[in-house]
Amino acid sequence: MSDWLEGLHKEHPRLIADASDFERLKSNIANYPLMNEWLEDIKERALLLLDQPPLDPVTGEAKLFPRIVRLAMMYRLERDSRFASRIWEELQPILKREDWLPHFFLITSVYLQTAALAYDWCYEAWTEEQRRQIREAIVEKGLKPALIEYRHSGPYSQSNWSKRTNNWNIVCNGGVMMAALAIGAEEASWTDEAFACAWESLSHALHSFGPDGGWDEGYAYWNYTWLNMCRAFASMDTALGREFTDRQLAPFGGIAESGYFAMYMDGPTGRVFNYADSLCRKAEMEQMLWLGRRYDNPVYTQWWMKARKKKPGIFPLSLLWFQPSHLDMADEMERLPLGMHFRHVEVSSVRSSWNDSDAVFAAFKAGNNSAPHSTTDMGTFVVDAMGERWIEDFGTGSYGIYASQEQTWTGYWDREWRYKYYVNRAEGHNTLVLNPRPVVDSLQHMPDQNPDGYGPITHFGMDADREFSFGIMDLTSAYADALPAYGDYARTAEQVKRGIALLHGDHTIWLRDELTGLKEPGEVWWFLHINGAASVQLSANGRSAVLSKNGKRFGIVIFSPEADIRFEVMEAKPLPGSPDPEEQWSNPPVEWSVNPNIPTRKLAIHLEGKKDVAISIVMVPLREGQSLPETGPDMLPLHLWTASKGVGA
Secondary structure (H helix, E strand, O other): OOOOOOOOOOOOOOOOHHHHHHHHHHHHHOOOOOOHHHHHHHHHHHHHHHHOOOOOOOHHHHHHHHHHHHHHHHHHHHOOOOOHHHHHHHHHHOOOOOOOOOOHHHHHHHHHHHHHHHHHHOHHHHOHHHHHHHHHHHHHHHHHHHHHHHHOOOOHHOOOOOHHHHHHHHHHHHHHHHHHHHHHHHHHHHHHHHHHHHHHHHHHHHHHOOOOOOOOOOOHHHHHHHHHHHHHHHHHHHHOHHHHHHHHHHHOOOOOOOOOHHHHHHHOOEOOOOOOOOOOOOOOOOHHHHHHHHOOOHHHHHHHHHOOOOOOOOOOHHHHHHHOOOOOOOOOHHHOEEEEEEEOOOEEEEEOOOOOOOOOOOEEEEEEEOOOOOOOOOEEEEEEEEEEEEEOOOOOOOOOOOOOOOOOOOOOOOOHHHHHHHHHHHHOOOEEOOOOOOOOOOHHOOOOOOEEEEEOEEEEOOOOOEEEEEEEEOOOHOOOOOOHHHHHHHHHHEEEEEEEEEEOOOEEEEEEEEEEEOOOOEEEEEEEEEOOOOEEOOOOOOOEEEEOOOOOEEEEEEOOOOOOOOOOEEEOOOOOOOOOHHHHHHHHOHHHHHOOOOOOOEEEEEEEEOOOOOEEEEEEEEEOOOOOOOOOOOOOHHOEEEEOOEOOO
16 A cells, blocks of 8 residues: 555544544533433434335435434444444445446445445444445445546546536545545555545645635535535544644645635525525534534534524434534634635625624625636625515526437536526626627527626725624626627626625615726616515605515615616516526426525616716615615715725715
């Protein structure tokens, strides 16, 4: 074996946890009643699995690893052979498959992780023949196809996941690494090279977390990526030693800090900023507990406890990684800044409080329209206040949309078709559309923002007294210099900037857009999508709107002096002349049918013949008896917004 696996621990278990970790877990369970309650729930669910048939390894792929880890944990804690026998039964459909779907290696990785954990955690329960069968399947159906991908010399290289920098890279390599660590010296002729290649490949993606831990693909894929990544890192810690893992991770920024990304994208309503292909809801997030334990950061554990809102039950790895002593410490969340800017991904959020469910929260992004899973949404944002989300984003569209009957891959992913769909277009988000073009045959897929646009958050600040916080986005490239494939998309405006500020004293949110040098015809559309469960009432002059939901009200007021800047209410549908394929409505995501918050209407401002224009908006939660603000301080131009002097005159 080479230096990579030279220090591999010989004992089992060595994936994710070793014998000492399970002894620690038993001690914590005995000393902390809450952890004992969680264990009882895990056991109850594991006992129910004893009488259930094995999952279909393709249609049940998402449930496979959670099922195995639940059964395996109970085996490790109680040494009850029924759980090991049930695991062996669950493995049979996987072991007997002709292949592990290497053309879609995300599923291969699930099988690798599942087989590896079963092999390792139940090692002493297996006969030598059972171990041989698992090892053989791992090598023949997982590691060998992975090595073909790494070498780019075989039928699986077209997926190219080993050179990507997105979730595919981390999920696929994580499965390969766990499998290599599990079977180690027994299959050294394959495991050493596989692990070495996997780490080299993984390095391409780990740089994407720098410098602050953010993730281009949005919250949902951050969660998916980290679930898989922390299993691989935890396995490195226990199989090769923490010092080994630290040396390998040393060149990469943002790993230890990445949990803050999940925290700052999470609003006080329990719904997240769902930019890119993301849903609003949170998952179990056991990776936060691993990060909290691994880096001794109690704020991750404390946030996890508050975010789950006393839900019954727990995932097995959450129980393993939970650090009860973190709850005995002072509330670290109160000390956190009320806003954060995640550089590179160029996403930020601001809030009025960490521990108030009625807090005001705004999250916004500039960022990279061409990042994986991105849409043309530079400038979009969401807003929570008084325990409700008022300003919505659709998040993901349907992955099952096909552009034509001849396609084998969905049109949702086809770059020539993706921007036909409303949820992937700027008009489907809370941002600007400038000089929209009608659909013609030669430009039938023309996006309404540059699909290769990238914009920074140029300024982000908070005052020392925590009275206000703000961010300024440069959106100019979103409206310029698209790829030639999309036709002439010359610069639409000389400069496009958007600023968002939260004034903590009165909980108002200020939004200011500045457009300079807009080219003819100078047409501007400004959109803001309304929570689907909220009603909206416009004032007679169209200069203000009041949203109502669950007996609460939220006001939105235009503070720009120009009389032609007025609101109108529109359906959350494409503009006349925009592409509007029927399949996006007939085959929507499941989320749309079960989530009443999905927008059906939007506020819009429509301007024509403009060259330079500034749009100033104030949003305010309206308490009982409170009226809309009619006057207020002048909103300063964006170049005068500073942490020391504020945003208004």
